[in-house]
Amino acid sequence: MRQTSFLLAAAGILAGGVTGAITTAGAVELRPIIDTHIHYSHDAWGRLPPPRAIEVLKRAGLRRAFVSSSSDEGTQKLYKLAPGLIVPVLRPYRRRGELSTWFRDKTVVDMLSRLLTKNTYAGIGEFHIFGADADLPVMREVVKLAKKHRIFLHLHGDAEAVRRVFKQDPGATILWAHSGFAGPDVIRPMLAKHKRLWADLAFRSSHASGGKADAEWKKLFLEFPDRFMVGTDTFAPERWHFVVEHANWNREWLRSMPRAVADNIAYKNAERLADWALKGKK
């Protein structure tokens, strides 16, 4: 039933520049996408009110969107409007610009605890943490909170920070933002070692260009077909205008992958992660 909703008339889709696969019935199948890296922060609300933001996500053909924002109010605005579309993730930032200070701010822990009790979340993040900072007290508390609420950590950081978090909690689930901006040589051993590590491909492009997956990355995707997912990263309000375009950019290079793996990266891996994190939660 869900699949059918993505079977749209060829003319309509092509007019919008969407890249899809033409089926025998003459319709274009628009590959579903789950965008795992959307922010809806305070400076986006005015320019793109919640109904219009939801409209953008739908126009991109998104099955779901992992949304976090500074402050969390943005996420709640969207979740309230479209609970089936939005996968809420709790960001430890009250305002944009706290990315290099939040992990030394003890009040962050109280804020997270309060909101985790009050609302439904699939994860904590996206937050920025690098190297030894991952062992600072605030970050340790965040890892404990994720464990307590059985949700994932959307971590923007280097391999060292990821390793330190897994050392604190070997059972943690981490969605590694931007795949750490690392190359396959770094990502491969990390995924091999940490079975609960997932990786998003937001705001990076070395894995694909000219509508095709890069050969080295393709090998990695085939080795770990159930660990990667896509995302736009709307870190500034202007990037909301890129969501549709970026979904199509992803659809284009995913066509160079075997269908099952492409579906995994496009939405199935993200769906599994969201379903796990939201299971039993309201």
Added chain:
Amino acid sequence: MRWAAVLMLVAAQGVLAGAFPGAALAEVPFTAAERTAILLHGPWPLKARPDPSNRLSGNGAAIAYGRRLFFTRALSRERRQSCASCHAPARAFTDGRAVGQGRVALDRNSPALFNLRHNRWFGWAGQTDSLWAQSIRPILDRRELALTPALLARRVTLDKGLSHGYRQVFGARPGAHTPKQVLVNVAKALAAYQETLTTGKTPFDRFRDALARNDPAGMAAYPAAAKRGLKIFVGRGRCAVCHFGPNFTNGEFHNIGIVHFVGHGKDQRVDPGRYGGVRSLRRNPYTLLGRWSDDPKRSTAGFTRRVTLHPRNWGEFRVPSLREAARTAPYMHNGSLKTLEDVVRHYSAIPEGRLHQGRGRLLKPLNLSKREIADLVAFLKTLAVR
């Protein structure tokens, strides 16, 4: 007692500064690394080689014809505008406005036209890869000069002066060529003229040359405030990472946190910057790889051949040269910063949340003091000839 010693030292330094070779820098000492970085910004002017994709590059007759084309209003649909309307010589080949004014208000600032022969990409988004292709763009753009190749060919044919000049340069009447051929020829003549818009040595260049030859008197002539600003520029400001080399640009594209919305309310949209530029470039028949290039070897087309569309290109704009910057206000792709002080203040308090950088990020707030801002501005002003 201690203070007395310090005062004596300061006094001694003052005497030494005027007395010994190398002391010209004593007031603002540069490290060996800073000296190396400064020297990389010259020598100036650079040697300009003819553009192999434009057979008219450096051709005297074509330059004169290009100049005539640059100032004629016959190249605009309503005969109201010329290239010089937005690129006025008296305003350092800009229009002084935040964004250009064609037949309608445009989205971007009209850039100065100096030293263009050294560019790899043209326009704020790099939508073209040669000066002649960039000269075609406003002629055809419906918001700007709004001609078609056919209308342009007719205008050149019917205008006595333009028709005569065309025959002189191309050895045939415009009517003997297809409209597209006329368009490309006109653009190449325009490019030949614009290549001559170069700038000479500036106070900074004279200081840099003096530093290269270890000439204390030459170095002493450079103002102390500019020296302090230069020290920030090549040092902790890390400005020289992007504003690199003799032309003070790496020629590529970056997102520096400038808002890139266009318009207001319901009509608001986003300028995609380099992302749109790459897409335009790929659709453009007038590139270094296309049939209109005069270079059979396509020897300068390497970058065009390799260009790819990256998600990070969304909101990136070309790093402009800083030469003559003091004369080309306002600044940024949308002219949103009115003065050089505003530009320096932007970097001093750069909105990190609007950037996307990993660890070891290049752009971070410099938190400059008032004096440091003034020093950087003083330095930037020395990049202008006058």
